[in-house]
Amino acid sequence: MPRRLFTALIAADGRSVSDDRLVDATWGSDAPLRTSAALQVYVSRLRLSLRGDRQQLERRGSGYALRLAPETTDVTRFTRRIEEGRQLLAAGSAVEAAHGFGEALSLWRGEPFADLSSSGLSSGQAVAARTRLLELREVALEEQAAARLAMGDAAGAVSGLRAAVTASPYRERRWALLALGLYRCGRQVDALATMRRVRKLLADELGVEPGIELRELERRVLAQDPHLLLATPARATAPAGSGGNHSWAGRRGAGRGHTRPLSTFVGRDHDLAVLAVALDRHRLVTVVGPAGVGKTRLAVEHLANRTESGGSWLVRLADVSPGDALTRGVAEALHAEELSGDAPADLVRALAGRAGLVVLDNCEHLTDAVAELALALLNGCPGLRILVTSREPLGVDGEGLVPIHQLPLLAGDGSPGPAVDLLMDRVRAVRPGWTPNAEDLALVPRICAALDGLPLALELAAARARVLGLKEIAENLGDRFRLLGAVPRGSTTSHSTLHDAIGWSVEALASAERALLFRLWPFEGGFSLDAADAVRPTGTPTIDSLSTLVSRSVVIADTTTTPARYRILETLRAYCGERDPDPAGSREKHARWVRDLVARCANKSPEQPGILTAGTLARELPNLCAGILHDLKHQPEVAMRTVGMLRLVNPRLTHQGITRSRRAQPPGGAPPPESPTTL
Numbered sequence: 001m002p003r004r005l006f007t008a009l010i011a012a013d014g015r016s017v018s019d020d021r022l023v024d025a026t027w028g029s030d031a032p033l034r035t036s037a038a039l040q041v042y043v044s045r046l047r048l049s050l051r052g053d054r055q056q057l058e059r060r061g062s063g064y065a066l067r068l069a070p071e072t073t074d075v076t077r078f079t080r081r082i083e084e085g086r087q088l089l090a091a092g093s094a095v096e097a098a099h100g101f102g103e104a105l106s107l108w109r110g111e112p113f114a115d116l117s118s119s120g121l122s123s124g125q126a127v128a129a130r131t132r133l134l135e136l137r138e139v140a141l142e143e144q145a146a147a148r149l150a151m152g153d154a155a156g157a158v159s160g161l162r163a164a165v166t167a168s169p170y171r172e173r174r175w176a177l178l179a180l181g182l183y184r185c186g187r188q189v190d191a192l193a194t195m196r197r198v199r200k201l202l203a204d205e206l207g208v209e210p211g212i213e214l215r216e217l218e219r220r221v222l223a224q225d226p227h228l229l230l231a232t233p234a235r236a237t238a239p240a241g242s243g244g245n246h247s248w249a250g251r252r253g254a255g256r257g258h259t260r261p262l263s264t265f266v267g268r269d270h271d272l273a274v275l276a277v278a279l280d281r282h283r284l285v286t287v288v289g290p291a292g293v294g295k296t297r298l299a300v301e302h303l304a305n306r307t308e309s310g311g312s313w314l315v316r317l318a319d320v321s322p323g324d325a326l327t328r329g330v331a332e333a334l335h336a337e338e339l340s341g342d343a344p345a346d347l348v349r350a351l352a353g354r355a356g357l358v359v360l361d362n363c364e365h366l367t368d369a370v371a372e373l374a375l376a377l378l379n380g381c382p383g384l385r386i387l388v389t390s391r392e393p394l395g396v397d398g399e400g401l402v403p404i405h406q407l408p409l410l411a412g413d414g415s416p417g418p419a420v421d422l423l424m425d426r427v428r429a430v431r432p433g434w435t436p437n438a439e440d441l442a443l444v445p446r447i448c449a450a451l452d453g454l455p456l457a458l459e460l461a462a463a464r465a466r467v468l469g470l471k472e473i474a475e476n477l478g479d480r481f482r483l484l485g486a487v488p489r490g491s492t493t494s495h496s497t498l499h500d501a502i503g504w505s506v507e508a509l510a511s512a513e514r515a516l517l518f519r520l521w522p523f524e525g526g527f528s529l530d531a532a533d534a535v536r537p538t539g540t541p542t543i544d545s546l547s548t549l550v551s552r553s554v555v556i557a558d559t560t561t562t563p564a565r566y567r568i569l570e571t572l573r574a575y576c577g578e579r580d581p582d583p584a585g586s587r588e589k590h591a592r593w594v595r596d597l598v599a600r601c602a603n604k605s606p607e608q609p610g611i612l613t614a615g616t617l618a619r620e621l622p623n624l625c626a627g628i629l630h631d632l633k634h635q636p637e638v639a640m641r642t643v644g645m646l647r648l649v650n651p652r653l654t655h656q657g658i659t660r661s662r663r664a665q666p667p668g669g670a671p672p673p674e675s676p677t678t679l
Contacts, residue, residue: 001026005042007113009066011129018063074107082140094151101144145177154184159332172211191221265301267407267418275402282400283378286388289404290553291501292456295389299359310356318362326369344373348380355383364391371396391553406453419453420444426462443470450477452569460484502575516545521576522590525622526567535589594627602645
């Protein structure tokens with residue numbers, strides 16, 4: 001219901017919506033008796049979400065109006081990109097126009113204002129806004145095809161128009177663009193056949209003749225009018241520095257034809273070399289790693305540096321849902337438009353003679369479908385190699401894996417590592433002439449550690465250095481998702497914020513794995529399998545669910561120790577703490593495990609088998625500290641009892657104090673103070 005209220009206000013596009021219409025949109029026929037009071041409660045909550053800014057959600061007459069800054073919503077960005085694209089196309093800038101339409105279409109997510117469909121607001125503003133956006137999307141698809149034709153990419157335009165005329169067969173402009181595209185591909189017969197098809201369709205189903213545009217085009221094709229052809233047809237290329245964020249943002253070319261981002265590439269030279277070796281040894285290689293670690297950037301850099309023969313294609317799949325025609329989309333990106341259907345076998349026949357490297361980017365939500373397609377392509381196209389970026393392996397026999405991790409804080413010789421280099425490089429980019437002082441040099445490693453050495457998080461933190469000092473950035477990392485703003489234009493990431501990138505990993509998990517993850521985030525400094533089993537939700541298979549979390553790069557496993565240790569990145573812990581439906585229950589479960597662990601160690605006899613020793617407690621110091629701090633706040637007498645039992649196991653633990661290190665901070669907390677806090 002709060003989503004319906006918010007959506008109804010957004011659909012009004014800044015206009016005032018009366019209380020009655022908001023009640024109708026929010027509750028429909030199930031409105032409570034005291035609607036005015038209930039509506040005020042939701043409005044108050046919404047204002048809190050807007051940081052209490054009354055100017056954004058203001059009372060106007062007998063209703064409310066939502067005033068958002070330009071570019072705040074995807075609706076605004078969508079309409080602006082379309083308008084800009086049409087202006088560019090009219091001005092003759094076809095390449096930039098096609099890119100703009102692609103950006104607009106990449107923002108599309110299902111049905112507009114879907115929350116209002118099941119509410120009482122079934123007509124009026126919501127229907128008008130929805131109809132307008134649906135029509136704009138249809139226009140954008142046609143304008144994008146027109147732009148591709150104008151810049152000489154007739155084959156690419158034809159591949160998309162075939163699906164477009166099938167989806168909306170009565171939109172005559174699409175048929176005209178398809179026929180023109182076929183003619184420019186040197187296929188006059190197919191162009192005439194296309195116009196005969198639409199003529200028959202309109203006559204049989206509607207009893208009308210084609211419009212003037214189609215009839216005139218048919219006459220000119222029959223006459224082989226030379227003005228229908230472009231004077232200097234050229235292969236389409238994306239503008240330099242563009243992100244290429246459409247759903248099927250394939251770029252054709254070989255080697256250095258691929259555009260790399262404008263920012264410097266820091267700290268991944270070794271990973272780049274490992275990737276090159278893996279692709280020499282395996283025809284299928286998957287780059288795996290957690291959200292924000294730079295998988296796509298690594299693949300793009302490899303494409304830009306690629307010197308071997310054969311083509312190379314980048315296919316972005318982040319916006320593709322599992323129900324989409326994956327095969328058709330890959331075919332469009334690879335300019336293999338001559339398909340009779342969406343089956344992988346059709347694509348294999350079209351690509352049988354191709355050689356080169358296909359990059360399938362952001363495949364974690366399409367693992368099964370991509371694995372099936374990759375096997376079909378590799379078996380049927382001996383000249384192709386496939387590079388996949390994903391947060392989990394495809395699980396295909398013969399697949400080569402290149403795991404990439406967070407950037408280290410220290411180099412092998414103990415000097416500042418790649419994480420520090422990256423943060424300082426990005427700060428210098430936004431602060432020309434910046435020379436770090438002694439305080440800055442001390443703060444940079446702390447910020448890198450708090451952000452797990454994740455390149456995306458470090459780049460977003462550096463962007464804030466334009467308006468904040470490094471000390472302010474470090475002090476505000478407790479609310480990192482608010483601090484770290486939007487991803488800049490031209491970035492290789494498919495997400496608009498760090499919060500979205502992390503959420504992509506968590507929300508895609510099955511309910512059992514997500515439930516276990518929400519029980520594990522309170523652990524400080526890692527945990528063991530036994531610890532995970534102790535806090536798991538009832539009915540959750542620990543080993544299976546934990547294995548899934550590890551394979552999907554949500555949990556990091558260290559199997560070099562006995563017992564194996566598992567860890568969750570601090571940024572991911574912060575997200576889970578925010579999204580956990582029962583954070584107090586999760587912390588209590590963790591604190592109970594701490595009490596049980598200490599009790600078992602204190603009561604264990606020397607002859608008792610097992611690994612519960614004082615060394616076990618020393619390894620769990622961050623968790624002990626977190627559990628005791630929790631109990632000090634909620635059950636002080638229980639905390640004192642736990643500390644007393646610790647003295648029985650190892651007096652040094654209580655004599656010297658339990659240091660509350662950085663790992664014992666709440667998830668997402670700021671780096672530790674200079675003097676450690678002790679119990």
